Amino acid sequence: MEQINVKINTETGRIDKVLSDLLKEHSRSQIQQWVKENHVKVNGEIIRSNYKVKAADEIVITIPEPEELDIQAENIPLEIVYEDDDVLVINKPQGMVVHPSAGHSHGTLVNALLYHIKDLSSINGVIRPGIVHRIDKDTSGLLMVAKNDHAHVALAEQLKDKTSLRKYVALVHGEISHDKGEINAPIGRSKNDRKMQAVIEGGKSAVTHFEVLERFEGFTLVQLQLETGRTHQIRVHMKYIGYPVAGDPLYGPRKTLKGNGQFLHAQMLGFKHPTTGQMMVFEAPLPELFEKTLDDLRNND
Numbered sequence: 001m002e003q004i005n006v007k008i009n010t011e012t013g014r015i016d017k018v019l020s021d022l023l024k025e026h027s028r029s030q031i032q033q034w035v036k037e038n039h040v041k042v043n044g045e046i047i048r049s050n051y052k053v054k055a056a057d058e059i060v061i062t063i064p065e066p067e068e069l070d071i072q073a074e075n076i077p078l079e080i081v082y083e084d085d086d087v088l089v090i091n092k093p094q095g096m097v098v099h100p101s102a103g104h105s106h107g108t109l110v111n112a113l114l115y116h117i118k119d120l121s122s123i124n125g126v127i128r129p130g131i132v133h134r135i136d137k138d139t140s141g142l143l144m145v146a147k148n149d150h151a152h153v154a155l156a157e158q159l160k161d162k163t164s165l166r167k168y169v170a171l172v173h174g175e176i177s178h179d180k181g182e183i184n185a186p187i188g189r190s191k192n193d194r195k196m197q198a199v200i201e202g203g204k205s206a207v208t209h210f211e212v213l214e215r216f217e218g219f220t221l222v223q224l225q226l227e228t229g230r231t232h233q234i235r236v237h238m239k240y241i242g243y244p245v246a247g248d249p250l251y252g253p254r255k256t257l258k259g260n261g262q263f264l265h266a267q268m269l270g271f272k273h274p275t276t277g278q279m280m281v282f283e284a285p286l287p288e289l290f291e292k293t294l295d296d297l298r299n300n301d
Helices: 015-022 028-036 109-116 149-161 233-240 288-298
Strands: 002-007 040-042 058-063 080-083 087-092 140-146 165-173 180-184 187-189 197-199 207-216 219-226 264-272 279-283
Touching (some): 015 040, 015 058, 028 040, 080 279, 087 109, 165 288, 187 233, 197 233, 207 233
Parallel strands (some): 140 264
Antiparallel strands (some): 002 058, 080 087, 087 140, 165 264, 264 279
């Protein structure tokens, strides 16, 4: 097992924050997990996660051996938009779950990645190797995947610092009269239904920007840019302002357009390459069914 030794000089604060500032190659969430699993000792003693470091503290981190992946690799076709030694960009089809969970142990993006890609970052453990961020099962479009821990930390920091670019296209119910707007409303778990998120007092900060692309009878096509990345953020925010995403089984009306879930597509993804620092921007066309639905609306079919 690898060990990391850290001597505290003048740093103060919670141990996870101090260590993540000092050890740039390891994320704060990874350090929190090591503390939780008793892999971090201060002055020879196991500490709690809220421990505040003091001058002259001697910290030893014993990095555990990576767990053997017990998720089955599956030969599922993947649309790889870009790949190098550090990152992948995947165009995920609608209907594919990103990572295994209860009830979804097979057929996920992770199952496919394990088959097609030799190396993936280990920061998110055996269930979500390489996964830096996710999109919902019935949302299509672009995802970035990390092939090593250095890349994972760099990409995750960009998400945290709001410097990455994520633009979506959605077809929503109703005709939005203004051309653009910003939705700034906190999101948390719904008190009425644990499966749903909602705009609630005390929720996590969530900001979505939108711009109208095209209007139809009873519907509007919008482009949305995420400033934050809360669970179901676009779907919750659009429902909140009265324009739910068409086809959304959780947040939309029951009578809607025919499809396989919400008409929501992660169209554009941009980030600074974790090694070169070059800004990279990728774009994925709308799925065929999405395009056909728009054509039908244009023709009033």
